Amino acid sequence: MGGRQWGEAIAGYVFLLPYLVLLAVFVGWPIGYALWLSFHSYDLFSAPRWVGIENYRFLLNEPDFRIALRNTTLYTLVVVSCQTALALFLAVLMDRRIRGKDLFRVTLFLPSVTSSVAISLIFLFIFFKNGVLNQLLAILHLDRLLAWLGLSVPVDWLGDVHTALGAIMAQNVWSTAGFFMVVFLAGLQDIPEALYEAARLDGAGTWAQFRHVTLPLLKPTTFYVATVGLIGCFQVFDQVFIMTSGGPLKSTLTIAYLLYQEAFMNFNMGYACAIAFVLATLIFGCTMLQRRLLGD
Amino acid sequence: MARAKTLFFYLVLVACALASVFPFAFALFTSFKAPSEAFSFGAWPAALTFENYHEVLRTTPLFLRWVLNSLAVAVVTVALLLLLSLMGGFSLARIAFPGRKTLFLILLASMMIPNQVLWIPNYTTLSRLGWVNTYWGLVPGLVATLSTGTFLVAQFLRALPIEIEEAATLDGLSRYGMFWRLIVPLTGPVAATVTITSFMASWNAFAWPLIVLNSPELFTLPVGLNFFKGLYVTRWTLIMAGSMFNTLPVLVVFALFQRHFIKGVATTGLKE
Numbered sequence: 001m002g003g004r005q006w007g008e009a010i011a012g013y014v015f016l017l018p019y020l021v022l023l024a025v026f027v028g029w030p031i032g033y034a035l036w037l038s039f040h041s042y043d044l045f046s047a048p049r050w051v052g053i054e055n056y057r058f059l060l061n062e063p064d065f066r067i068a069l070r071n072t073t074l075y076t077l078v079v080v081s082c083q084t085a086l087a088l089f090l091a092v093l094m095d096r097r098i099r100g101k102d103l104f105r106v107t108l109f110l111p112s113v114t115s116s117v118a119i120s121l122i123f124l125f126i127f128f129k130n131g132v133l134n135q136l137l138a139i140l141h142l143d144r145l146l147a148w149l150g151l152s153v154p155v156d157w158l159g160d161v162h163t164a165l166g167a168i169m170a171q172n173v174w175s176t177a178g179f180f181m182v183v184f185l186a187g188l189q190d191i192p193e194a195l196y197e198a199a200r201l202d203g204a205g206t207w208a209q210f211r212h213v214t215l216p217l218l219k220p221t222t223f224y225v226a227t228v229g230l231i232g233c234f235q236v237f238d239q240v241f242i243m244t245s246g247g248p249l250k251s252t253l254t255i256a257y258l259l260y261q262e263a264f265m266n267f268n269m270g271y272a273c274a275i276a277f278v279l280a281t282l283i284f285g286c287t288m289l290q291r292r293l294l295g296d
Numbered sequence: 297m298a299r300a301k302t303l304f305f306y307l308v309l310v311a312c313a314l315a316s317v318f319p320f321a322f323a324l325f326t327s328f329k330a331p332s333e334a335f336s337f338g339a340w341p342a343a344l345t346f347e348n349y350h351e352v353l354r355t356t357p358l359f360l361r362w363v364l365n366s367l368a369v370a371v372v373t374v375a376l377l378l379l380l381s382l383m384g385g386f387s388l389a390r391i392a393f394p395g396r397k398t399l400f401l402i403l404l405a406s407m408m409i410p411n412q413v414l415w416i417p418n419y420t421t422l423s424r425l426g427w428v429n430t431y432w433g434l435v436p437g438l439v440a441t442l443s444t445g446t447f448l449v450a451q452f453l454r455a456l457p458i459e460i461e462e463a464a465t466l467d468g469l470s471r472y473g474m475f476w477r478l479i480v481p482l483t484g485p486v487a488a489t490v491t492i493t494s495f496m497a498s499w500n501a502f503a504w505p506l507i508v509l510n511s512p513e514l515f516t517l518p519v520g521l522n523f524f525k526g527l528y529v530t531r532w533t534l535i536m537a538g539s540m541f542n543t544l545p546v547l548v549v550f551a552l553f554q555r556h557f558i559k560g561v562a563t564t565g566l567k568e
Contacts, residue, residue, distance in 0.1 A: 005392075011471035012393035019384035019446055020399070026436035027406050030417030037416065044420070093309055106554050107313040110320070113550045113557070115500035117518035118539040121525060122323040125532050130335050132322060178316060179561060186562035235410050238502045242522060256412050263416050264507055276413040283410055 038273035048270065055274035065275065067250050068258040071165060075254065076233040076286075079172050084225050086177040088218070091184030092210070105182065112179035120242035123171045127157035127243075158244050161251040168239050168252060176232070180225045187221030188214070223294040227287050234283050255279050320543065327537040334532045348537035356527070356538075358512055362520035363541055366499060369434060369516055373498040374491055377442050381490050384442075385449025386479050390461065391471065400450070406443045415507060422508065429510050437504030441497045445490040448560065452486035453479070489560030492553045499546060517542050 038055055040048035059065050090108060094101060111119065126132050134154035137143050143153045151160065157167040191214065199209045237256040240246060246253040246261070255275060263272035326334060328344050353359055387393075388400055418436040419428070427433040460482075464474050480487075502518040509515055512523065521538055528534045550557065 008391055008471070009393035012387045012391035012396065015383040015387035015391065015471075015475070016399065018380050019442060022380070022435070022439050022442060023402070023406060025421070026418055026439045027409065027414065030414045030421065031409065033417040033420070034413055044423070090312060093305065098306075098309070104309055104313055105558065108316050109554070109558060110316055110547070110550070113496055113546055114320070115502070115518055115542045115546065117500070117502050117521050118542040119319070121521065121535055121539040122319050124525075125326070125536065126319060126322070174315070174319075182558050182561045231408065231410065235412060237412075241502075241506075242525070259412050259415070260503075260507075263419075269416050269420075273413075273416050276410070276416065280410050280413050283408075287408070 034273045034276060037270050038277050040270040042269040043267045044269055045267075051270065055271045056278075058271065059274055059278065064250070064253065064258060065255075068253045068255045071251070071253055072234060072236070072255045075165060075169055075236060076230055079169050079176075079233045080226055080229040082169075082173045083177050083180060083229055084222065086173060087180035087225060088184050088222075090177065090181040091188055092214070094181070094185060095188045105185075108178035108181055110178065111175040114175070116175075116238040117242060119171070119175055120239050123167075124158065124243050127167050129154050129156045129159070131157075133157065159248055161249050164244055164248060164252045168236070168243060171239060171243075172233070172236070176229065180229065183225055184218065184221055187218050191217045219294055223290060226290055226294065230286055230290065231283055234279060234286075320547075323536045323539060323543070326533055327540050329533050331531060331533050348533045349540075352524075352534055352537050352541075356524060358515070359520065359524070359538070359541070361513060362515050362517045365431075365515065366517040369431060370495055370498040372431075373434075373438055374494045377438060377445050377494040378487060378490055380442055381445030381449050382480060382483060382487065383475070384446035385453055385483075385486075386475055388446070389450040389453035390479075403443050403447060407440065407447065409440075411437075411440065411503065415504075419507060428508060429514060430508075431514070433508035434501075434505060434516075437501060437508075438494075438498070441494050445494060448490060448563075449483060449486055451563070452483065456482065485556060485559070488553055488556035492549060492557045493560060495549060496546060499542075 037048060039050065039052060041051045041054075042048040094104060098104070134143070134157075137146065138154070146155055147153045151162065155163060157163050195213050195217070196209055199213050204212065235256050236254050237260065240252050240254050240257045241260070244252040246257050256279070259272050259275045259279070262268045262275065327348050328346070330343065330345055330347070333342055384403075388396060388403070414436065422428045422433045422436070425432075427435075460478065461474065464478050469477060500518065501516070502522075505516045505519045506522070509519060512520070515523065521542060524538050525535060528538075
């Protein structure tokens with residue numbers, strides 16, 4: 001390398017250095033340390049003690065972990081499919097000449113910029129026994145349907161084991177669909193109009209155009225939406241913490257919430273690290289699986 | 297037929313838009329209601345009262361402090377993240393140096409690591425640094441946002457033509473001069489995106505501040521609100537008024553910059 005190239009390289013590193021230092025100290029090193037800790041018993045006060053794979057073995061037999069794993073998986077499956085479908089539906093609706101397009105876009109996007117804590121408090125009020133949701137359902141006479149389904153009316157949405165997880169799911173779909181709609185809209189704008197014209201010449205109706213042009217060409221976007229959605233859902237914490245604390249009867253206990261409890265309430269740091277690695281592996285595994293399925 | 301279709305189509309959109317806004321509107325109206333009115337379904341309060349806001353500030357002396365804490369943390373966070381993202385993005389996009397490709401891949405990978413993996417080791421690092429229960433302790437929680445910002449800036453700068461730099465070099469600017477005099481002014485749109493994403497992330501952050509902060513006077517607003525909820529379990533008009541302190545500033549920022557924000561979302565991770 002000549003002097004000028006050296007100057008270039010040094011400038012490159014100088015500009016990147018602060019970022020790299022933060023990344024190394026707060027992301028790189030922690031991953032290694034967390035892995036190391038997951039093979040130890042550590043309560044934060046005495047020195048870590050080597051226990052081998054004991055934490056992982058314990059975790060596989062722990063009822064709470066199984067419950068959390070089941071809840072989190074169910075939550076992720078339902079929320080990711082609903083929010084992706086809803087976002088795609090809204091994007092297709094919006095992807096044509098309509099009046100007030102910007103206003104609709106901003107309105108639908110609104111929930112995704114708001115604090116999860118404020119939203120959780122608001123929904124706590126909406127879902128509550130004397131809350132607006134039950135009043136609305138009573139006006140629409142849907143409360144009879146709920147009673148027929150075996151729920152005690154008015155439903156204590158967040159306090160009933162049958163509905164608490166579903167209520168948090170609904171809240172999450174509500175708050176993220178608009179965000180993903182914008183991503184889908186960007187994807188839709190990249191599809192050349194000529195392809196639709198060609199399809200119409202071949203006699204394709206609206207549904208056939210959607211099925212054979214829109215969907216296949218949106219594959220990379222769908223992969224992105226499903227992956228980002230999945231990573232977010234697997235980590236669900238704030239809503240559970242504020243709205244249900246994992247209850248009632250652990251029906252909303254999620255992996256992230258269990259991890260928080262074990263680490264910062266029971267001080268089982270090593271065990272919590274093992275939980276974190278199972279979570280990270282799950283997220284990584286599912287992302288790879290999606291890549292296979294939606295392959296780009 | 298076509299008319300009925302259009303009508304139906306608008307009905308669906310309006311219904312979805314209403315569903316998006318309803319919870320905020322409902323919370324806002326409730327915050328202006330007298331406590332006795334809290335459970336009445338009619339959204340509009342019978343008599344508009346600021347009593348709830350007044351009472352939040354009067355009965356929770358730290359409330360204003362939490363708002364100011366959040367504001368101060370957000371300002372510092374935005375400034376720091378913006379500067380570091382612009383620097384990092386400039387380096388990765390426009391300067392050739394050995395290892396650049398690898399570093400870019402590391403950046404991408406760091407955006408995909410679940411926060412929970414970092415909670416415990418970062419907490420132990422902080423306790424060694426003596427940063428637990430300090431504002432400095434909030435720094436590690438920001439790194440994920442920093443990676444996203446750096447990535448966005450890099451993608452933006454890559455799209456710029458090389459000629460601008462050649463002209464600057466001919467004018468005798470070094471890489472450092474170029475950064476301040478050429479790159480920073482050019483990055484307006486992407487800088488706006490990074491500014492709002494990092495503001496939102498900092499203003500709304502809950503889990504990490506909850507872990508790091510334990511003195512009430514250091515709480516940021518979301519952590520304070522959780523504490524506040526515990527104090528007024530059943531006084532919904534107060535809780536709604538409290539949550540408005542967290543919601544309204546974001547809505548104002550969003551209203552001002554929504555174009556940049558929506559554009560940033562639309563382009564993240566989609567091109568290349």
